[in-house]
Amino acid sequence: MTKTKTAEAAPKALPLNQIMDGDCIEAMQSLPDECIDLIFADPPYNLQLKGALHRPDNSKVDAVDDHWDQFSSFRAYDEFSQAWLAEARRILKPNGAIWVIGSYHNIFRVGAKMQDAGFWILNDVVWRKSNPMPNFRGKRLTNAHETMIWASKSEGGKYTFNYEALKALNEGVQMRSDWVLPLCTGHERLKDENGQKAHPTQKPESLLHRVLIGSTNPGDVVLDPFFGTGTTGAVAKMLGRDFIGIEREENYREIAKKRIAKVRRLDRDSLMVSTSKRAEPRVAFGVLVERGMLRPGEELFSLNGRHKAKVRADGTLVSHDTKGSIHQVGAALEGAPSCNGWTYWAFKQEGKQVPIDVLRQQIRAEMARPGEA
Amino acid sequence: MTKTKTAEAAPKALPLNQIMDGDCIEAMQSLPDECIDLIFADPPYNLQLKGALHRPDNSKVDAVDDHWDQFSSFRAYDEFSQAWLAEARRILKPNGAIWVIGSYHNIFRVGAKMQDAGFWILNDVVWRKSNPMPNFRGKRLTNAHETMIWASKSEGGKYTFNYEALKALNEGVQMRSDWVLPLCTGHERLKDENGQKAHPTQKPESLLHRVLIGSTNPGDVVLDPFFGTGTTGAVAKMLGRDFIGIEREENYREIAKKRIAKVRRLDRDSLMVSTSKRAEPRVAFGVLVERGMLRPGEELFSLNGRHKAKVRADGTLVSHDTKGSIHQVGAALEGAPSCNGWTYWAFKQEGKQVPIDVLRQQIRAEMARPGEA
């Protein structure tokens, strides 16, 4: 399913790796037909929140009450969805695809409009949050997930799907339609000059990592019409994809620009993803990469000090001309029949070598918690 | 949130614990307004419906009709959804609720129509299948979940939600919107005389168990307009709820009837679930003073150690120049929007601080004992 970029696919210069200013519909109108490989869209959810909400300790929840999330009615929201989806579909290449993320407030309406517009749904994917905000009043279930819709431009569209790469990210078994990933917090969460969150709904990079690894190839053009603080652009740049962002808030554009400038593109080795079957590893080393505990391109060192290897975006290693799982590469370098990669490899942290098994323990601790079985 | 059945709620005899024959819309039309506590609906998907669908002009759609394109298919499905949802909403009690289950083929369209009909979405719930069928062709993600929409009849409807019971089901932490449950297999899966599965989409009883425990009380009337082989009825009977099924396939009705006949209702003790404090009788703080459990003039201490207040003869507190109920004074001293005085204040007993809530529990225990109230 590899696609090559042709001159015809970009008949005039696209604003690649830039952030367009203004309304997303108007900005898309300025782009030519069939020039985009993948669209990732995180439209306003139309939350319709009422009064203030306090936690049991009486602290106030910082609600999403931004003007851009306000619509007067379901009808107004539907018209907005229909309009941006129509433009999005026009500029998508025939074999392109789209991802749209939302919650129960909007996703059903958006999904129906997507089908009406001619998009062909491939999967709905559930982002299961490992650390969601609880339901403080005990009146409903914890709202612990969001829904993404993955669709091709039309029925029969030859969309990109890197099956083996996603399988490699998932312990060697097929990637499922439910993805357990933590919220965007900590250092990854962008802050403004006052230390407050820069954007109320910043998405985790791990989510975009999985989307882009699974449904684009290096060199593809990824459009995000609701760019915000640029998570899509940051991950696209890291993974060697081109991006086009559209964002109407100047503040967000500035933050995104600075953020993306700091991102380093991965080298070619790290970008190569598996193209053939390999043995089923016992543990999902790829999750460490996806979650940013280890970065693609980062070097691992054998604990005996004799070898090193580089991490790739799909959770495999490369050392000289040897590629494969952490176990396979370790075994090959040692000339041994087998090797437990978890106890063989270490990464550098503040000058010290730390076994990667430490990271596995962290993941396991998360997985052991209820609700994540 | 306990509801009592009243004569007015069932003005004429309902076909309780029976399976109605025929089309679900016509069958619902024969039921009176506002007679159902909960609806669980597993509507058929798009393509299975062709033979039964009507075009907007009411001409019947022929399954082999060449003019059956994607657009008219969606349109007809929407009309079908709208029609059955309208009837479902009419027969639902004002404080009733509905669950609808579907996959990406239909759930977005159904969800949008539910919102259009006036249903108020409470949560979308993901049934995360622990043992899904793999995607054999490797062209998409493993379709490992289905989506349920839980909605009240209207915004502001006082739906039933047994928060504590679901929390107990989830090892003491509040129930999330993603439920990990296995598919219906093994002995639970009904077989026909040839050993083939009797129904293509039989739902697991564990799913209905959680739905009914969480959103109904014993004695409630549960309607399933797409009854199939009767999972809803079987679980409802077991849990001491009444059911009404509607199914147009005689074969399914027969299987369901036999299945439900074998189910035994649980005894009363087994049906008891954890309840909220909200359901317990109110006790006025003044009663503690009246009964001499606390004396006027006695000092209370905030459990955080920062404040104290004096009890007055009328059951109010005074602290410096702040007077009022245990709640009002607590909130004022903490500068908080509200305060639960029962868990905020303590009194001194033999040198130790004891929360006043202990005294409330004593009163409640006395009230529960017959002949002492």
Place this chain on the structure above:
DNA sequence: CACTATAGTGAATCGCCTG
């Protein structure tokens, strides 16, 4: 420095009864 305690926070459609 290691460890513990405390505070803060995340796309949230988050009461009910009485007068």
Place this chain on the structure above:
DNA sequence: ACAGGCGATTCACTATAGT
């Protein structure tokens, strides 16, 4: 209908302060 009082209600994680 509306106002006001009662009083029920949180999970996982990060960051910082304290010991």
